[in-house]
Amino acid sequence: MKETKSFKIIAVGDIALGNEIMMYWKKNNETEIQSVFKYTQSILKTGDFVFGNLEGVLSNNTIHSDLQKYALRSNPKFVEYLKNAGFNVLNVLNNHSYDHGTQALIDTVNAIMEIGIIPIGSNREGMCNPSELVPFEVNSLRIGILSFCLNIGTLKCPNIKLSINQIENIIQKSRKSVDLLIVSLHWGYEYVSLPSAEQIDIAHRFVDAGANIILGHHPHVLQPIEKYKEGIVVYSLGNFVFNQRYQITNYSTILEIEILGKKIEIHSYSVKIQNGVPKIIGKRIPSIILSEKELRDRIREDYHIFAKKENKKYKISLYIGFIIDFWKYDIEWYRYMIQRKIKKRK
Numbered sequence: 001m002k003e004t005k006s007f008k009i010i011a012v013g014d015i016a017l018g019n020e021i022m023m024y025w026k027k028n029n030e031t032e033i034q035s036v037f038k039y040t041q042s043i044l045k046t047g048d049f050v051f052g053n054l055e056g057v058l059s060n061n062t063i064h065s066d067l068q069k070y071a072l073r074s075n076p077k078f079v080e081y082l083k084n085a086g087f088n089v090l091n092v093l094n095n096h097s098y099d100h101g102t103q104a105l106i107d108t109v110n111a112i113m114e115i116g117i118i119p120i121g122s123n124r125e126g127m128c129n130p131s132e133l134v135p136f137e138v139n140s141l142r143i144g145i146l147s148f149c150l151n152i153g154t155l156k157c158p159n160i161k162l163s164i165n166q167i168e169n170i171i172q173k174s175r176k177s178v179d180l181l182i183v184s185l186h187w188g189y190e191y192v193s194l195p196s197a198e199q200i201d202i203a204h205r206f207v208d209a210g211a212n213i214i215l216g217h218h219p220h221v222l223q224p225i226e227k228y229k230e231g232i233v234v235y236s237l238g239n240f241v242f243n244q245r246y247q248i249t250n251y252s253t254i255l256e257i258e259i260l261g262k263k264i265e266i267h268s269y270s271v272k273i274q275n276g277v278p279k280i281i282g283k284r285i286p287s288i289i290l291s292e293k294e295l296r297d298r299i300r301e302d303y304h305i306f307a308k309k310e311n312k313k314y315k316i317s318l319y320i321g322f323i324i325d326f327w328k329y330d331i332e333w334y335r336y337m338i339q340r341k342i343k344k345r346k
Contacts, residue, residue, distance in 0.1 A: 007138050009257040010047030013217050013237030014055040017074035037085035039279040044086035048138045053091045053217040059107035062100040072096050076111040083115045093121020094186040095151045102126040121147030133174040144178035150187040168209040175210025183211040188219045189307040191314045195235040207231030220249045227289045243276035245321030246314045
């Protein structure tokens with residue numbers, strides 16, 4: 001890696017400005033949305049590279065006519081608040097990118113680009129482009145960014161189903177033209193606080209291929225950070241702006257990775273999410289970095305059974321939350337949820 005004066009990455013997890021945050025506030029309350037980053041933007045703005053995973057779209061278009069039209073979709077003008085908070089790189093390649101159709105994704109990418117934020121993973125035509133290396137330069141350091149989605153969901157791009165070998169080849173080729181390669185990776189099991197053994201193997205293959213830093217997201221909960229050879233693997237950044245009732249999803253982090261010459265320092269700020277709003281609850285402290293052995297020692301032999309149990313716990317907390325908070329939501333929302341449940345059982 002090329003030596004540089006200083007370069008700071010600020011990374012956070014899943015950002016959803018629509019869906020339940022909107023339902024919680026009954027309507028698209030602009031005053032509330034502006035305050036989402038009120039408690040964290042002073043830290044976000046300290047980064048040269050400020051990254052988050054945009055879970056959902058910024059668009060007035062949708063393919064849905066029922067209440068699903070609100071799910072993970074928000075007003076495109078809200079991109080201003082992301083910009084004002086300090087974000088300059090947003091991942092737009094995840095399992096919800098196509099939930100509202102191709103036009104909604106196109107609107108999202110256009111809104112992000114027009115305000116000066118770099119979108120990674122999809123282009124202006126609404127096509128996924130995981131093999132495209134996105135350039136970013138700070139202090140003469142040539143940085144490359146790649147985005148891959150291993151949890152496909154509603155994605156229908158013809159080039160999205162890449163094998164691990166294909167991704168390795170893309171990383172290897174991309175690394176040759178940059179000083180530092182960052183890989184955004186949407187992957188893993190939801191609501192599980194550890195990666196699987198298979199994920200560890202995949203991450204190591206990507207580092208061996210040339211990835212310097214891997215920023216993982218999708219599980220909605222924090223997972224460990226590992227130092228493998230010369231690479232840093234952040235398995236999951238958890239949530240950042242999300243209103244979920246499962247308590248473990250509401251404790252997260254703002255991760256700070258600072259590159260000083262050839263030295264890398266990693267620090268974290270503890271975050272608690274309340275009604276979708278992230279708030280700092282701890283001082284800046286050195287992050288806990290695990291070795292390969294320390295990480296593998298934590299992985300359970302019955303990992304996949306354990307993962308299913310954790311997912312079931314989340315669903316139970318979801319139902320309990322709806323009952324406790326019933327007064328916060330419109331009756332239309334409950335009617336929709338009941339109808340959706342009935343459809344799934346048919």
